[in-house]
Amino acid sequence: MNNFKLEKNINKYLNSKNIKDISINGLQIEGKNKIKNIILIVSINNLIIKKIDLKKFDSIICHHGLFWKKNNKNIIGIKKKIIKKIIKNNINVFCWHLPLDINNKIGNNIELTKKLKIKIYKIWKNKPLIIGISNIKIKKIIKKKFKNYKFIKSKNKNINKIGLCTGSGEKFIEELIIKYNIDTYITGEISEKTICIINYYDINLFLLGHDESEIYGLKKLGIFIKKKFNLHTKLIK
Ligand SMILES: [Zn+2]
Numbered sequence: 001m002n003n004f005k006l007e008k009n010i011n012k013y014l015n016s017k018n019i020k021d022i023s024i025n026g027l028q029i030e031g032k033n034k035i036k037n038i039i040l041i042v043s044i045n046n047l048i049i050k051k052i053d054l055k056k057f058d059s060i061i062c063h064h065g066l067f068w069k070k071n072n073k074n075i076i077g078i079k080k081k082i083i084k085k086i087i088k089n090n091i092n093v094f095c096w097h098l099p100l101d102i103n104n105k106i107g108n109n110i111e112l113t114k115k116l117k118i119k120i121y122k123i124w125k126n127k128p129l130i131i132g133i134s135n136i137k138i139k140k141i142i143k144k145k146f147k148n149y150k151f152i153k154s155k156n157k158n159i160n161k162i163g164l165c166t167g168s169g170e171k172f173i174e175e176l177i178i179k180y181n182i183d184t185y186i187t188g189e190i191s192e193k194t195i196c197i198i199n200y201y202d203i204n205l206f207l208l209g210h211d212e213s214e215i216y217g218l219k220k221l222g223i224f225i226k227k228k229f230n231l232h233t234k235l236i237k
Pocket residue numbers: 064166167168210214
């Protein structure tokens with residue numbers, strides 16, 4: 001399949017052009033025109049690039065790419081090393097960030113909600129945010145699926161009404177507590193300032209890891225590409 005054709009098709013499927021994002025979505029680096037073997041990774045970085053045998057693939061699809069609208073535009077340091085290796089091997093790098101988070105068919109948020117068996121109560125259209133209902137059993141499911149998860153237990157509240165945002169979803173926590181009275185929040189990672197909010201409102205918090213929480217949408221995108229375009233896809237964690 002042609003690389004630009006694949007970009008066009010996935011842009012359309014994920015409605016990328018209508019979603020405002022901090023990432024440059026679509027084809028970030030042009031490689032071979034004919035695509036057969038695609039590797040899927042959450043974040044493109046030096047460690048993962050070292051792990052992949054680039055001779056066996058012609059394309060990389062990632063969720064966190066090399067180019068962001070507000071990042072430095074200079075190609076130096078690790079970024080230079082990665083780009084050099086990619087261009088040398090004539091690899092395409094595609095990236096879909098927010099369009100993959102918020103997609104209601106295959107997105108990271110919806111897929112994580114399904115994996116955790118959370119009953120959906122409210123989904124936002126333009127934000128990577130879901131409210132759902134669950135119970136104490138969710139702890140067991142998370143323990144099984146996320147080896148390095150962290151749990152901060154509320155002193156007085158049981159797990160019932162859950163707010164969920166994959167990746168670093170801390171900016172929504174306080175709003176969800178005030179407006180929707182959630183007692184539990186699930187996200188990838190938070191910073192120190194959010195610990196105060198969690199303690200103040202006394203809610204339960206699950207931290208699954210940033211990349212770990214954003215694997216399921218990518219996995220689904222791989223399955224979609226395989227079925228729809230008959231291409232070989234491989235997810236690497
Ligand atoms: Zn992310």
